[in-house]
Amino acid sequence: MVTWAKENVTSSGLADKKVRYIVDDVVKFVNREIRRGNTYDAIIMDPPSYGRGAKGEIWQFENNIYDLVKICTKVLSDNPLFFLINSYTTGISCKVLENILKLQINKKGKFTSGEVGLPMSNSSLILPCGIFARWES
Numbered sequence: 001m002v003t004w005a006k007e008n009v010t011s012s013g014l015a016d017k018k019v020r021y022i023v024d025d026v027v028k029f030v031n032r033e034i035r036r037g038n039t040y041d042a043i044i045m046d047p048p049s050y051g052r053g054a055k056g057e058i059w060q061f062e063n064n065i066y067d068l069v070k071i072c073t074k075v076l077s078d079n080p081l082f083f084l085i086n087s088y089t090t091g092i093s094c095k096v097l098e099n100i101l102k103l104q105i106n107k108k109g110k111f112t113s114g115e116v117g118l119p120m121s122n123s124s125l126i127l128p129c130g131i132f133a134r135w136e137s
């Protein structure tokens with residue numbers, strides 16, 4: 001994934017920018033950042049629908065996304081720019097994601113949500129792929 005991410009950085013024309021690649025459990029990492037007092041101006045997350053940790057811990061989007069967003073809001077800077085969540089989990093409404101952001105981000109700004117889709121090359125149709133929710137300052 002890191003190799004792939006590096007390729008994406010290069011193809012996005014950002015190869016000369018400072019990028020850190022951290023391979024870690026997201027919850028452990030965020031909790032460490034909270035303890036260190038490190039903050040971020042923006043958060044983009046694309047969590048899996050389902051997964052298992054090294055010790056068999058189960059991640060299920062529906063059950064765990066609220067708590068993940070909650071801890072992530074603790075590392076937002078005083079004047080953050082945005083918080084974006086992307087999901088390919090079926091059966092979740094984009095409004096649920098938007099509501100989670102609304103419940104956790106106590107700041108002024110704009111909340112939006114909707115579907116993520118791929119335009120089809122052989123028609124004008126959009127292939128639905130998932131959902132997103134976003135807060136912007």
Ligand SMILES: C[S@@+](CC[C@H](N)C(=O)[O-])C[C@H]1O[C@@H](n2cnc3c(N)ncnc32)[C@H](O)[C@@H]1O
Binds near residue numbers: 024025026053
């Ligand atoms: C939906 S994919 C993200 C794909 C990525 N946005 C891309 O375009 O290539 C979810 C990713 O979360 C990673 N992941 C799963 N559990 C994790 C955890 N506990 N901590 C950090 N990353 C995790 C998976 O390895 C997977 O790469």
